[in-house]
Amino acid sequence: MLENLQHIIASTRRFAIDEYFVLALLSVIVIVTFNPDLSNSSKHPRFTWILIGILSGFWVLYGNQLAAGEEVKLFYDSIIIDDKAVFFKRLILVTGIITLLHHRFFDYKIEGEFFIFLLGAIFGLFLVVMTTNLLVLFVALEFVSICSYLLVVMKKGKPNVESGIKYLLFGATSSAVMLYGMSWFYGITGSLNFADPAFNAALLDTPAWVIQVVGFMTLGGVLFKLSAAPFHAWTPDIYEATPTPVASFLSIAPKAAAVLVMTRIFEHLSVDFVPVLTVIILLSLTIGNFSALWQTNAKRMLGYSTIAQAGFILIGLLVNNTTGFQAAYFYVTAYVCITMGAFVLIDLIAQRTLNYELESMQGLGQFDVIISVASVILMMALVGFPPTIGFTSKLLIFSSLWDVYQFDGNAIYAVVLVFGLLNTAVSMVYYLKIPFYLIVKPRPHKMTWLYVGFWKYILVAFLAFVTIYLFILPENMIGWVNGFSFLK
Template sequence: MRLQDHLYHVIQSLPGFLPETWLAGAFLFIILSEILLKYSPWQLQTTGILRSLTIGALAVALVLVCLQWNDLGGYLFHHLIYLDHKAVFFKLIILVTALLVLLHVQCMQTKLPAEFYSILLAVVLGLFLMTMATNGLSVYLSIELVSIGSYLMVTFGSGKKPAEGGIKYLLFGALSSAIMLYGLSLLYGMTGTLDFTSDVFANQLAQNPPLILLVVGFLTLSGVLFKLSLVPFHVWPPDVYEAAPTPIVSFLSTAPKAAALLLLMRLLSVFPADFQKLMAIIALVSILVGNLAALWQNDLKRLMAYSGIAQAGFIIVGLTAFNQTGFESAVFYITVYVIINIAVFLLIDLMGQDTPSPTLASITGKGAVYPLLSVCFTVLMLGLVGLPPTAGFTAKLLVFSSLWEAYQTNGDPLLVILLVVGLLNAVISLFYYFKIPFYLFFRTSASSPVSSPISYAAIILISLLTISILALFFKTDGLINWIRLL
């Protein structure tokens, strides 16, 4: 193809890349604004101004993404990325998550450096690219853009722990990226292309033994499994969650997982080998490791870290089914999980603001001090367990139903084992999720619980998120029908 044709195709692709172009421009504008504000009369208000500008930039991006729903671009930039309804849906999840996290920062008046806001925009841009990546090059670059920004954000706390958590995150992330890059190099050597949508890619891969494809596929998926915090790439969340500021943990525990789930769906669909057994084993071990480790935790953020490992295992139970129902159930699950997790971390921040590290002991007896927030906390814990009347029950019902449907189709006993172990672990999770309402309502503190002032904005935000989890249980059809359009 001539250079002129290449340039023409790039120009044709730009309208489908408008939200990403806007975010890149906003990223540069926020950096420039930060520099100018430091030498202006509004120097003391720099952080607040940058926060407002970032919220505005994300709101504009939200409008631009909504406009893409009826104006899809298909393949862009010579099959480097692909814009479809799935990408638009997940970009909406990412944007809403980022906006809710900024509201979390606003409600808590969390002290974060001015650089946080530009880095947040860069990470959101990387997550957008992850949702559309269909080429080995775009997959790797988008994951690295997200990872580098994530490493930096983890270090934004005070004291030694954030630096330690950031270094651990960097080391484990670099290892998973190196493994993924090695897998991509093997794929290129086997096929001669990194375009996952190419017929040459599929035909050349099909000529290799299934075992080779499984090994190469697992190596390639390692970067995505790391973002989902699935076994064996699950070591980083406890230290990172404990070290980083709570709003940053809220973002890192939700938005990257959503983007990684869609990327995992795309990658699994292009490999000709049967990955069902491998995904079932990963889901099974992740659920077991996450739930059993969480039983012994007293630090609330570490408890949620191990909970996240188990919940990631439940999410990919839907992918393990390898049917349309399974994909739809996984998307529904991640949507519900994002809402619950954001609300839980905001509650942890609110109830633990009088302590340097929120623990079960620090919330003892606070059910009487914060009755509304404590009831919301209990409802959210019901959602994470998967009990009615919350959308968490619907999410678990859908993923296990898709797994049972897959077992009836192929009769693989491993799927039954995953189903039984998953249901048993949902019961096991009761013992650590219900520690929180137990300490809130049924344990008394040696001293009177400290009542810190809580803004009405935070109470309203928590209430709305909790009501949405209840509403999605009673009115599931709207979200399910939307997901079926993807």
Template sequence: MDINDQLQHIRQSLGGTIPELFLAVFFCVFLLAELIFVKRFGKEKATSYLLNLAFAGSLVSLVLVAGQWNAAPSYRFEPLLFLDRQAVFFKILVTMAWAFTLLHVRILKYDFPAEFHALLIAAVAGLHLLTMATHLLSIYLSLELISISSYLLVALSPYKKAAEGGIKYLLFGTASSAVMLYGISLIYGLSGTLDITDDALTVGLSNNSDLVVTVTIVLTLAGLLFKLSLVPFHIWTPDVYEAAPTPLVSFLSVAPKAAVVLVLMRLAGILPVQFFPVLGGIALISMTVGNVAALWQKNARRLLAYSSIAQAGYLLVGIAAYSRFGFEAAVFYTAAYLIINLAAFFLVDLLQPRQETELKDYEGLGRSYVWISGILTIVMVALAGLPPTGGFTSKLLVFSALWESYHDQELTWMLWLLVGGILNAAISLAYYMRLPYLLFFRTVRAEAVSTNNSASGKLVAGLFLVALLMLFFSPEWLTRWISSF
């Protein structure tokens, strides 16, 4: 490719990354707007205006991403990025999580510094790039952009525990990043390429012993496992979820997972067969560790943190099944989990706004706040994977995909993963039902509560309820999108 072709390819690539360019420009504009607004309107009004500006930016970004749905699948800055309907779908999920996080901040009246919104924009830009990444270098750089933004977001939080949580987040993130970089260097040494769409990568790895390939894959997955909160890179999760403000935790619990799931699906197409038993083992261990540890939690956000570790394990089940049905089930599970988890953190925060979210503080609130508590109960039922909610549909799909793959391939580890996943789903009932029990079957505590009973909060809670029920009674509205990839 001569220089003219290179320049033309760059122009075409820039034209195909309009949402990402918008986020980059919006990030700079937002920082400038902060300086102007604070000086002109004062800190209090400026905070409100900047929140509105960030929310408007999220809606514009959503429109730009949706406009890419019918774009022809093609490379951007070949071979670094690839845009197809899969990437667009996951970018929509990420952008919706961002928009809802800002809505959460507005309804619960959080007072965040303007830097919070700017860093959130940078994190979303990194997530957008990660969904399109088809080169180990672009995957790594996207993860670093997300990670650095996340570290700062946690550390900037106006809470006493935020510094401790931020340091733990940084230390574990740095370690996983270094391990991943070492794994990438091994892949390059074994195959001579970092392009995950290049057949030379698969051939180069396959020509080595199973031990070498397995170690290389595990090391390379470290950064992705960290973002998914999977064992053994899960230790930071409970502390960060407890230390950071609930809207931020809500975003970090779903958006990075959505982008990383797509990366794992792309890797599944090129890595050797050793990749899938490793994924299956990590999924089973993560489900078990998350569910068992959650049984002893006394804080709602820590409980949801261990829940997210277990749920990430379920996400991997569909990918480990290694079939089109399995991949589609994993995408459905990701979308359903995003809705369910955003709802869980939002409703927990509505009942105890900006509090430590100790479980004992929720005792008896269900009798006074029936609507919010009732929907929170349904959300817990969805997380447990029971009907009639989208949680049941998503778990049914991933386990069905695994069962089908077991029949086709007759691999024993798939059967063990299936049995372990079902047993873990049963174990999770013990802690998912604890919060509904406290809400409705315990007496009201003497201390005064400051539940947010606003009409906007109830309306958003109602919309979540509709979405959860639709994912059970009419899941085809989502599966049609997924099948069109």
């Protein structure tokens, strides 16, 4: 008994920084609760800045959470803090900071609860990246999901409620499927911790197809977060209806966490996920890219594009070795500045034209050099066109795929390689639409645009600059991801 208590106390101590984060979350709840006028007063901007400061503070704190090469297991192995977890926590914090900056610079009038749910989602994602226990994973994912549902329906418009319901139904279904899969795993192995060698050993005695089906179900909730097909249907509606900073956050932070969870599962289990994953990748690429082709709304288009991007990230997991995992991490990291930059960009355009329709941005770029240059850079980064970090990340993903192909010889890899690369050519058609409408199309007669402030330009210019800067000097970034070791 005493031993148990001591373990819990020791774990609690080691877990301190995350507990401080919970404290911060609770204080935000208190502040928001007792300041009902937060959204209407001058307190609002100040409060956002304070939160940005707090998140940056945690970013620094997490940098020192671990000594080099250290790995900590707490609460009877239900929480695991390693270098990957720390890296992803900091990455998620960066997305949170950019979300808040986006929110601040674009003067969104959102009620104070926004901050609670945002921080709640961030904390949920922290838990997601810190566990190898299926049950903790499930609870954490639900934590994130509930915060995300609320983020989506906070703005009380009809489309919000509609898409919120859609999100909720799809999310609940995926969670149910996931829980069902987990219960199978528990039944087969008698353990909830998939990092446990006994867990994997028990799987070896079970027919492979059973494990593949169960594994697919268990991944359901994660794939939902990754918005990979066939768990993708919610994505475009949510993106269209929610305020852009929220959409931008949802498009990347849960994805990053999902990638980490999947690498953890893949590295510990000796299950052949190749057939299932190949289907998911091909579906995601096809559905994402080909649906995006017909979109007329920039935000919806980006929604479909994130489905396709999920397919590209999954290629790194298909490779299923250290090289592939690192390439996937690189991709996700690069994707933070690219996709958030794209969202900020279309928001900037929308503030000048008052809506997100591609038609209405005709000719704007001819009078706005920063928007036109940034749109070319960011959209080409999404395509994976040099000289942007998007190219480097796609190059690494496909190099790792080639590497596994040349030793394994499985024709599936070659198919995915060719199919994936041809898909980048398809994706170019719709990504190019934004620069096309901005720069090539003439301005409609007597069209005028609203003036927008300086800081919005700074944000988008900064993110566009980062995508090129990281292409020219990627050493730092590759240094972040190639230190991670995996069991495979």
